[in-house]
Amino acid sequence: MKSLVFILFTVIGLTSFAAEKNLGKGAKFTDAVPMSKIMKTPESYVGKEVTVSGTIVDVCAKRGCWMQLTTDVGNEKVRVKVNDGEIVFPLEARGKKAAAKGEFKKMVLTLEQTKNHLAHIAEENKKKFDPASVKEPMVVYQVQASGAVIEE
Amino acid sequence: MVEKSGSDWRKKLFLLNRSFHRDIGYFCVGLILIYAISGIAVNHVDSWNPSYVITRSEHTLKHLPKDAESDEFEKALTKSLGIKTDFRSRVRDSADEVLFFYEGTRVSWNETKQQAYVETTEKRIGLFFANYLHLNKAKRVWTYVADVFAVLLIYLSLSGLFMVKGANGFGRRGWMFVTAGIILPLSFYYFYV
Numbered sequence: 001m002k003s004l005v006f007i008l009f010t011v012i013g014l015t016s017f018a019a020e021k022n023l024g025k026g027a028k029f030t031d032a033v034p035m036s037k038i039m040k041t042p043e044s045y046v047g048k049e050v051t052v053s054g055t056i057v058d059v060c061a062k063r064g065c066w067m068q069l070t071t072d073v074g075n076e077k078v079r080v081k082v083n084d085g086e087i088v089f090p091l092e093a094r095g096k097k098a099a100a101k102g103e104f105k106k107m108v109l110t111l112e113q114t115k116n117h118l119a120h121i122a123e124e125n126k127k128k129f130d131p132a133s134v135k136e137p138m139v140v141y142q143v144q145a146s147g148a149v150i151e152e
Numbered sequence: 153m154v155e156k157s158g159s160d161w162r163k164k165l166f167l168l169n170r171s172f173h174r175d176i177g178y179f180c181v182g183l184i185l186i187y188a189i190s191g192i193a194v195n196h197v198d199s200w201n202p203s204y205v206i207t208r209s210e211h212t213l214k215h216l217p218k219d220a221e222s223d224e225f226e227k228a229l230t231k232s233l234g235i236k237t238d239f240r241s242r243v244r245d246s247a248d249e250v251l252f253f254y255e256g257t258r259v260s261w262n263e264t265k266q267q268a269y270v271e272t273t274e275k276r277i278g279l280f281f282a283n284y285l286h287l288n289k290a291k292r293v294w295t296y297v298a299d300v301f302a303v304l305l306i307y308l309s310l311s312g313l314f315m316v317k318g319a320n321g322f323g324r325r326g327w328m329f330v331t332a333g334i335i336l337p338l339s340f341y342y343f344y345v
Contacts (some may be wrong), residue, residue: 055243055253056249057240057243057245061201061204061206061273062197062201062202062203063197063333064289070243075244075245075247076244079324085287085288088287088289090202090289091204091273092255092256092273092275094240094253095241095243095253095258096240096243096253106199
């Protein structure tokens, strides 16, 4: 009985400590390509695997299905998306450094999609948003991550 | 003589099944509760956050140092807001907003409005852990624990069919409930999917 309890606690301990740092297939900070370099010729990266890194500014609060990282391009952020459940970015990781590896994707949004996209972001951040303020459609680049690493 | 031996064998199997069902049932109580409670919680993810309590507040703060990206400002902001947790990092978010990250707290400072927008996140006691396991955020070892649990559930459901004999047994009455339980998801699939 004692050994059963020991095994149970060991399993729980291992799972909770091991999971937070490397997510999915993992990633390396040293492989990160600066966004300034990517954005010089973004088309050449579309469809290819890249690693990006930065400070985690925001995380999907409910499902942990995306996070936003700072970049070296002014105040621009890069969005790192995962399929629901494949990787879960922890909300409490905001403010930590992270790197994510995955396919670099380009999404050309219509004006309506741009409004919806920005409205959704504003809603998640509980900020006011006026759809009429959006006059032009956006092109969104994001990394569809297969792995990530978060600095402890 | 042959008939008696066959009857003994069946009786032994029946008792063995009962014993296994009982003990595995005991073993699974904790996991069943975790998965069931978390199941209800995450089922309603669109209307609430099942893992975190997020508290938001706005504060207008005057007389803070001018340079929002200085250490001096960060210390004054932390003191003014009464934040006790460790400071983590600072990031400029836009032309007039700087983000400050603390353990469990994010502060968005608007330089123009001189306003701090504070967002505190706390894990829901118990539910965070239940969801963590249920949604298999841990991956690795827990994946196998969850697989074993699923196999045990399959065993419990099938062995349960042979637990009761007589008028309330599977052969005479139980099969109707089993059929109804199978029809429910199938009809849902037929009519809604």
